[in-house]
Amino acid sequence: METAAFAEIEADSDGDGIPDSWERKHSGTSTGLVATADNDGDGFNNLNEWIANTDPTNNASFFKTETFTFTTATGATIGWNSQSNRAYSIDFSTNLVTSTFSNLASGVLATYPLNTYTDATHKAVVCGAYKLRAMWTGSFGTCIGCHSITQGPNRAVVLDFTNLSHHVAVTVTNNDCKACHSLGIHQAGSTILHNADTPSTLYILTGNPLTSSTEAAKLTPFCLACHDANGAGGSAPFSDGQMPAVRNGSDWASSAHATNALHPLSCYGDGTTFGCHATTHGSSKASMLAPHDMAATAPNYSAQEEGFCLNCHNGSVAVKDVSADFSKGTRHPIVNSEQAAGRSVECTDCHSTHAARAGASVYTTTATAARNQLGGPSLGLVGWSVDYSTLGNFEAPSAGNYSVVTNATYQYQICFKCHSAKSWSFGTPPNGLSANGTNTTPIETDIAQAFSPMNRAGHPVITGLSNYPNAFTPKGLPASVMQPPWNVNVGTQTMDCNDCHNTDSLSPAAQGPHGSAQAFMLRTVFSNNVATTATNWPNVTLSNFATSFCANCHLKGTHAGHANGNHANRQCYQCHIVIPHGGKVSRLMADHNTMPARYAYNNVTNITYMVSFTKTAGTYTTASCQAGCSGNHSAAATENW
Template sequence: MTQLYTTRRIILALFAVFLGIENAAAGALPSSRVSDIRNTKHNLSANPSDVSRNVQAGDNREICVFCHTPHAANPSQGPLWNRQLSSATYDTYNSGSLDATGDGVALDQPNGISKLCLSCHDGTIAVGSVRVLNGAWATGTIAMNGTNSDGTMPDGSVGAESGYTRRLGTDLTNDHPISFTYDTALAQRDGELRDPANEPHIGNRSPGNAPHVPLENDQVQCNSCHDPHIRDAGDPTKSIKFLRLNRFQKVSPSTDTFNEASDIICLACHDKAGWVGSAHATAEVANERYTSSAATLREFPAATEVWESACLACHDTHTVSGSRRLLRDGTDGPTGASGAKIGGSAAIEETCFACHSSDGGTLTSQGLNTEVPDIKTDFDLPFHMPIRNSEQVAGYEVHDIGTIGSDSQAVDQRGKDFIESQAMLGKGNPNNRHVECTDCHNPHRVVRRRLFNESNVGGVMDAAGTHDHWNTPHTNIASGVLRGAWGVEPVYASNDFNAGPTSFIVKRGDPGNSGSTAVSSPYMTREYQVCLKCHSSYAYDTPPMLGVSSVTTPQGVNHMVQYTDQAREYNSPDSHKGEFGSGGGGMGGGGMGGMGGGCSGGGMGADGGADPAFNDCNHRSWHPVMNDTGRTPSVRNASADTWTAPFNAAVGTQTMYCTDCHGSDTPPGTVDPDGQNNENGAAWGPHGSTNYFLLKGDWSGNAPGSPENDFTNRPGTGDDDSGGDTSDHLCFKCHEYEQYAATTGSTRASG
């Protein structure tokens, strides 16, 4: 008996030595981690532990046996593996921006060490099912407590379809990609992955080389991020999810170089362009705290702030079933009692609404009258961008960044800049037409600055990330909330009103700090560039019909049946700036002023353009969305007082935004939803409105829901058929109501 006892101790000692060697090969642990499986949830034995465990053996007190055996191990995998491997076929991760495979091609089946983890976590094999038990080489089953009735991994208290279960199932489309080759070629194709050849913390294990993010034969596996034996060095009860490096951000990042001591583990591989200094990454900006219930659900420490959660604010490496791109709770499924989504179909907006709403319950301060804009409220207005699956023509989330099409953009690094193919926008297939939050915003790059080329590095910030509407001459330069989004710039060959653009220049990439604001820059610099990628012939062959969604403008409004091409309508040639007449005195002078030489002699004809040379003599006019008009007060021989502030400050030389007209309702006399001294009220942007065409005020005197939605015989803007005050109509947000439409007043003006 003594000899048998001694032999067993020798075997266990040798086994411990082997595992120690294996652990050493994995690399010296960071000071915040310690190998102590006994005090982790991977201690499935009946032995007591310092951590609460839901799953444990009834009476078996062996700790290592659930995974390892010193004899008769499974020869197909190691080290000394004591379990069978699942024969399940998995649905693997896929997306248009997955550069480890071809466009739209899913990953291969899991392999290597990841199969070891899945032998418990896919729920196809009982947790207590081992090859060798009590020295007997025969499949045995250890009696377990806390498992499902068949002995497999439990669903968890929130449910197997949620993102808060560790029963991953065989559907891995909502789990971080595994079993793919991570090398220099992949890093170059992706554009936002660190090159493992240049990063000592990433690589294969070898004698004397112990990277903290180990690869297996150049492949990412579960153990690249997780070590099943470790816990937090200071507190065994702290939830580190067995991560080899930090689960949270310790200090706001100030450089793109990965810092193991302070950076979240995601940044060990992912080098997101524009993340450093972005709003979501900066402590002074994203300093809102999670509610106690939201922190508990996510297993975050109490009082965690958004910047500390960093990537985990929006992503979860094992997220809710149905979500895409690992978006946390990113589905349209029902919300359970815990606040978690339960299954459903992919819905990007739900991830954003968790914080950008007044009812998300995620942060202690969010929504209206806080620094976190309430966007969801606008999407609940009668007319809004058809952002939800049920509102889109396809009936599901079409949006897929990184997709490859017939455009001239490079095949590589499309996902980096959120590029979608024209076909995905609807060109050639109108059923693909859609809108999602990330069509207009890049959450890795947005900043709380007035201009898109500024940064929050060092905590520098403005009152908001929207443009300065009051304290500077008005422009069309993009603001911080649009930083790093992509758009298009139309190219024109003709100034004829019936001629559209001949091509488009795609504007993409992060501008960096203090980047040029020139419209010729390779990145997006103007708000209209974001709008025109959908609202022009870049995204369709024939303008789409009105009313294809119940939440957009119906057919028949203003006798319109389809949308128009804004890129064609906003062609603003320099040669058409200014005013007729050499002296700027209106239409009757001799010549065309800014037009140049084709129209001398006042040849407009008796009918104001019906002259044989009308194509030469008629010049275009426009709202200055793309270009200023050149029609200054001196050129027009007029006063600037016919405009409201701030549009009266630089008449003729200023530009404007699409969102000066489009967005939720604003008070009379202004396009600002909040007023001059309030940045935390209603949100800027064309998200939703109570008016047709997402306008900020009533247009043509006919409000939605009135008896005459076809606008037949309506008097027009400024008249409500009863002589009442119509100063809240759209045009008078910029044009002085008293000058144009007041029933009483000392002056009337036009132009």
């Protein structure tokens, strides 16, 4: 049972929302009760007792159901003691763990001394819970007094302030209403709002912003006036004293949502065509998402998570259908049922809805030092950065090496939030959540460790290979063994995660690492938007190198070791690690004696031949490797894991 604290009364000496007459009745003085105190210890504070008109000095007097009957034929009938000048709201939930309730009825006026309500909608539900809410509806000529009940075509908006997400975190007052609403010609029929920073600037709605994109667009500058860096003219707008979340106006003005030529979005809308947020009072969904009166349901709560985004990003409103990639074999598990305990990923982990811009990762014809910077779709996000300066070769960063980046610049800073040991609290790495093509029980890799520039070898995701202090010369591969665009700026070039991990669909399909039919969420589209046939990794031999994923960037024949005919039928994983992000031995070489098992094919280290390796600036010889493939490589080399 609940009461909604929506009372603001003129005869109220201490301004606590309880009328003086009621306080005198129960305490002897006009200021004898503290609104937030629970004098009788029944779980309802004095303000709640006033709204329900129960006795604040008697713990047997509190707002509760008096009768309850249920049949599968008619449903549930609830009865409760009602009081004059009150209205009631009835909500229902099938899950008390999440406490997500759907509204069944609101503004139900009191029929003293007893009200009843029959819920036939859930007569087939064998387990559920009802919640009753009471509110004051006395005619004091105040905002709260009028708008606690339905007034002609206008619904009881005060109820919105008890929804899952809402403005005003404490008892809503008439002054809270005035923070947004201009009341000069209030009864003329139009909603008139004023700018929180410059109150003389008015926004007059002449239509319904839920059905008119023109009307909804009027609300964007109104919303941003509070959701800027200084709230309402430098102060908190509401009585709760909280400053609104900052939504940078210039970021929004340049965002993909605001600038879309076909479907530009405003703040306010129906959630499917021209805006994301519903009533500015409160919503049954998180983040005040639209529509306000339809709660997201268990167990997936999709309507306030990925399902909300896919209302548009399924090819119906947004041109590109992102939803298709989330049904592919390897994907980010945005659906709750696919997420492991304590692990989740949502669209907003990779995209800022208010700052993301159009475009994608730019696969330029020239690889430069700036290639690892974020593309438009991931701008405006918080990320994690790592200070590697004190770490050794293949040393895992600890908590003290991490820092939060308010506005991420590089793509890896976004990926670190889920794919680093910090994201699983430096404990046991979690299992992978979709098939990886080689191992039936995969575990996630700490990419903050794997891409460390302190390692002997790696792909240049953090910085160019010339900046790897522990790597032996030559640090980068020679241009002669690289495919375009990687055959220029060797040593200074960088790459981003999307260079390997992306959709397998050709443009104009949505690009990005949402999902792929390929193992490891690998790309299959490279230059000139042509699908590659080189998708196999890591179970590939040198003689079939052209089919390996590595062949999209690396050339085989110009390398002496690879050109050796004795190696033609050897698998790549017999010499190299199978997670080629970065390693402890130069040139991503393996070591079947001491390297972690996850770096071996199928986690079996003894099928790896390499034991130790010596990097050279010249021609490799049999002495460069210690390996078990033949008697030619028996002598120990200089590097091992």
